[in-house]
Amino acid sequence: MSSKPAALSAESSLLEPEQTATSLLKQPRAVWAVFFASIVAFMGLGLVDPILPAIARNLHASSSEVSLLFTSYNAVMAIAMLITGVISSRLGIKRTLLLGIVIIAIFSFLGGYFDNIWVIIGMRGGWGLGNALFVATALSAIVTLSGSGTTQAVILYEAAVGLGISVGPLLGGWLGAISWKGPFFGVASLMVVAFIGLSILMPRSKASTSEAGKSGTPSKTSISAPFRALKHRSLLVLGLTACFYNFGFFTLMAYAPLVLGEMGVDEHGLGYIFLGWGILLAITSVFVAPILKEKFGTVKSMSAMLFLFSLCLLAMGIWTDSKLAIITSVVVAGALLGNNNTLITAAVMNAAPVERSTASAAYSFLRFIGGAIAPYLAGKLGENFNSHVPFIVGSAFVLIAVLFVFMNQHHVKHVDDAPSGH
Incomplete structure (x- = not known):
């Protein structure tokens, strides 16, 4: 835990950019x-995103079948989030992270080994289990563990997310151009690197991800903890908001590559497009989101980003036949989502008086349902109607998220007042 005074707030850190930069580096x-x-x-x-059209083409799968690669992944993640606290509070931080990495490596390798779309969908579910253990922990x-407070720690985490997402599609595009199996094997290889790095760099920890009690002994999280946490209206509001906006997020992630693939954009092209998306996501999550939080507050900034993202998806729904419109919208959406991800994640960490791992698990459960x-x-709407409808429906769900936050803002306005060391 941080040795800095607990009274140091997220706002005070953000008011001094030089101090923020320093605290981010001193970890x-x-x-x-x-x-x-x-x-x-x-x-x-990100590695898998550019190969969605290639999987559909090579395995003779429909858009809705290919989309199940995301559905099985996220569905298992949502359910698994409920037990991550139970596992991590007993195994400890390091062993839980390593277990997640091993599971991801195994199922990503098996996903590349098989040629049946339904088997691969199942492997993606196993992949989601590993990712749940890793991400929540x-x-x-x-x-x-950070010594710089909640706000800066969340920025650091979102920076890692942005860097990974931005580089992943580029590598996935290059590997996917060789074979659609390449990114699956690429993920497995990267997980081996991550396992070695974490084993060497991270000291063995006896403490769990749950905060220690007054006695200094780590507490063991119960399986009912995430459900009890959702009794706090602030956490429930943020979780449902993320559930709604994730309809838009994963419509963009899962369906936009299929639309661009039909327009003749190959694996390399998709890799570069989502590289641009990821770069803007990384930049805004680290540098722009703290400024928005300082000037306008978390709730107002988050609502604005979601509203603009809704408009972005609406534009994709209106001008679906324009390659330029789809590409531009995808890249611009990266900036909006980067801001929103940092803002809402920081809000979750300060939303309710529960352990961070429990808050993360409860929030992520709702988020990944969407x-x-x-x-x-999105795949079914595209098949039964046309390719415009999925984006329009995604836009409507994100707009619902904005309205939901607005109607419940009195439950979440306190997140800007919570101490960064919460």
């Missing part, structure tokens, strides 16, 4: 180990 070795592993883990997510680990339904819904 314990364990934080940098998790940071590196997070980059590699999120490279795995990595976020709470960085926040807990992420599980959206890809399959």
Whole structure:
């Protein structure tokens, strides 16, 4: 835990940019180990995106079938989030992270080994289990172990997410141009690198991701903890908001590559497009989101980003036949999502008086429910109607998220007042 005074608030850190930059760099070795592993883990997510059209083409799969690669992944992640606290509070930070990495490596390798779309969909579900263990633990680990407070720790985590997502599609595009199996094997290889790096750089920890009690002994999280956490209206509001906006997020992630693939954009092209998306996501999550938070507050800034993202998806729905419009919208969406991700993640960490790992698990459970339904819904809407409809429906769900936050802002306005060392 931080040795700095607990009274140091997120706002006071953001008011002094030089201090923020310094605190971001001065982290314990364990934080940098998790940071590196997070980059590699999120490279795995982006690696697969450019090959969606190639999978559909080579395995003779429909858009809705290919979209199930995201649905099975997110559905298992949502459910698994409920047990991440139970596992991490017993195994500890390091062993939970390593277990997640091993599971990702195994199922990503098996996903590339088989040629049946339904078997690969199943392998993606196993991949989601590993990712749930890693993601929930990595976020709470960085926040807990960081010496710079919650806000800066979340920025660091989102920086790792952005770097991984931005580099992943480029590598995935190059590997996918060789074979659609390449990115699957690429993820498995990267997980081996992450495993070695985390094993060497991160010291063995006896403490769990759950904060220690007054006695200094780590508490063991119960399986009911995430459900009890959702009794706090602030956490429930943020979780449902993320559920709604993830309909838009994963419509873009799962369906936009299929639309661009039909326009003749190859794996290299998709890699570069989502590289631009990821770069803007990384830049805004680290440098722009703190400024927005300082000037306008978390809730107002988050609502504005979601509204603009809704307009972005609407533009994709109106001008679906324009390659330029789709590409521009995808890249611009990266900036909006980068801001929103940092803002809402920081808000979750300060939303309720529960352990960070529990808050993360409860929030992620709701968030990935949206992420599980959206890809399959987009594929079905595209097949049964036309390619415009998925983006318009995604836009409507993001707009619902904005309205939901507005109607419940009195439940979440306190997140800007919470101490960064919460």
